[in-house]
Amino acid sequence: MDSHLHARQAERMLRATETPIVDGLPDFPGILAAMMISPDLATPLRSLADTLLVKLFPGATLTRSERELIAAGVSAGNACFYCMDTHAAFAEALLQREGVGEDRSRVLTDDVKMGVLTGLSGKMQRLIRIALIVRDSGRKLTERHIAAARSSGASNADIQLTILIASAFCMYNRMVDGFRARTPSDPTAFQDRAQQIANYGYSDTRVTAVPVAA
Numbered sequence: 001m002d003s004h005l006h007a008r009q010a011e012r013m014l015r016a017t018e019t020p021i022v023d024g025l026p027d028f029p030g031i032l033a034a035m036m037i038s039p040d041l042a043t044p045l046r047s048l049a050d051t052l053l054v055k056l057f058p059g060a061t062l063t064r065s066e067r068e069l070i071a072a073g074v075s076a077g078n079a080c081f082y083c084m085d086t087h088a089a090f091a092e093a094l095l096q097r098e099g100v101g102e103d104r105s106r107v108l109t110d111d112v113k114m115g116v117l118t119g120l121s122g123k124m125q126r127l128i129r130i131a132l133i134v135r136d137s138g139r140k141l142t143e144r145h146i147a148a149a150r151s152s153g154a155s156n157a158d159i160q161l162t163i164l165i166a167s168a169f170c171m172y173n174r175m176v177d178g179f180r181a182r183t184p185s186d187p188t189a190f191q192d193r194a195q196q197i198a199n200y201g202y203s204d205t206r207v208t209a210v211p212v213a214a
Contacts, residue, residue, distance in 0.1 A: 004114060015081045016185035025179055029211050030082035031172055033181040045172075046203040052165050053090075054201040059157030064198075065094035066124055069112050070165045073128045076113045077135045080173035082183040086211065087169075088113050089190035093198040122152040130159065131166035138167075184211050 026036035035042035051057075053067045062070075068091035075083035088109040095105035108119050117125040126149040133141045141163075149159055176183070184190070192209035200206050 008114065011079065012081050012085075012183075013185050015183050018180045018183070020182065021180045022178075025181065029182040029184060030086065030176050031181070032210065033179055034175045043203075048168055049202040052161065052168055057157060057161050059155055060161045061153075061155055062127075062158050062161060063094070063098065065091045065098055065100075066127075067161070067165060068094060069109070069120070069124065070128055070131050070162055071169050072109065073112050073115075073117075074131050074135050074166045074169040075173055076115060077132050078170065078173040078177075080177050082176050082181065082211075083169060083173050084113055085184070085187040086190045086193070089187065089194040090197050093191075093194040097198060123149070123154050123158070126152050127154055127158060127162045131162050134163050134166040135170055138163075 020033070025033050027033075028036050031045070035045055053071065054064060068087050072084055072087040072091055075087060091112075092105045092109045095108065096102060100108070111117070111119055112128070117128055120128070126145070130141060130145050130149055133145060146159060149162075150156075154162075175181075189211040193207070193211055196207045196209050
């Protein structure tokens with residue numbers, strides 16, 4: 001695990017040295033660079049994030065922190081460090097508001113970023129596995145995976161939401177890394193924004209904190 005952790009940190013540091021390869025990109029890190037291209041783009045991207053990660057989804061039992069963990073897990077699978085670190089930070093802030101201790105919430109989010117799911121409930125383990133399969137190829141998802149998630153307590157809406165989050169975050173990840181949008185080398189850069197997202201969601205004008213990319 002230590003060698004894997006060191007390798008991932010080295011990869012994060014290397015990604016942080018990269019600069020945008022597309023001319024004319026707004027001077028913002030990560031997905032904010034894409035959103036700032038045009039309000040007509042920012043509005044639906046933020047709205048989609050609110051729909052999948054914040055708002056009531058009929059029939060779903062997933063908490064906001066669990067939804068963020070799915071987003072972080074998919075982003076980790078895609079090695080999109082901006083999205084992985086930012087949504088892990090959001091999940092950590094939400095877990096703490098749900099009563100999970102600081103140390104425990106940090107371990108859970110760090111583990112998900114490393115692909116370690118054993119600390120999660122059986123339901124969440126199976127849902128994140130579904131998300132990672134969809135990340136790779138939707139055609140690889142089978143009825144056996146769906147049945148395993150149902151047997152662990154996932155509702156049909158939980159599975160639907162998981163597939164939607166996985167699909168959406170492949171899009172967000174590709175935007176960030178396709179542009180080579182600036183990415184912080186330090187995951188703590190997302191803490192201020194995490195508190196605002198936990199408070200207000202994604203579309204609220206009070207969300208103003210911008211992660212500083214080193």
